[in-house]
Amino acid sequence: MKFKFEKLIVWQKAMELGEEVNGISSKFPKKEMFNLSSQLLRAVDSVALNISEGAILQSNPEQKKFMGYAIRSLAEVVTCLHKARRRDYITEEEFERFYQKSFDLMNMMIAFRNGIK
Template structure:
């Protein structure tokens, strides 16, 4: 592996979840294409991108800052999931799957962040 972030479990999981969110949004109505669909996809991608960007930083403090951004993006995904559920764009089983996965991912990212201290 050429880049340090590729070895991180949180990065690997966030990459997988980002792809799964992308696939799930294919079932959202076309009227949401430039709103909720775009928002949830960007937030899911941002979790992954912030881990990668921060990992290549110059200090632990900088990496920690990017991990904070990553968790915040994860929380944004969860909020979008609630909107999708409430608008009946996503079955409750799918919502529960993503909710649980992002809950675990955010905990893992926070644990990684705490290990940097």
């Protein structure tokens, strides 16, 4: 038995991204523990959390609203990745990999939101 949202590919991809980002954030300097690292982790977790919260709602406008929150959280993740790259906390290759995963997930989330009637 599964919750409805667990079957959503978009939720599964958001969960995967969250765990991968969690792994790279541990490489950030200690001085970023309560700053960029914390912000990045909260934002990436918020993506999957908002997808799941919206998926259990019966109201389509409410579902769209929570997908909007998830989309905005992912935009925040991308900005944090840019900051991490500029500060040399992650390599260019790591940045490109996470950027592409974020780009693909963003497109999936927008398509999912647009499909909600």
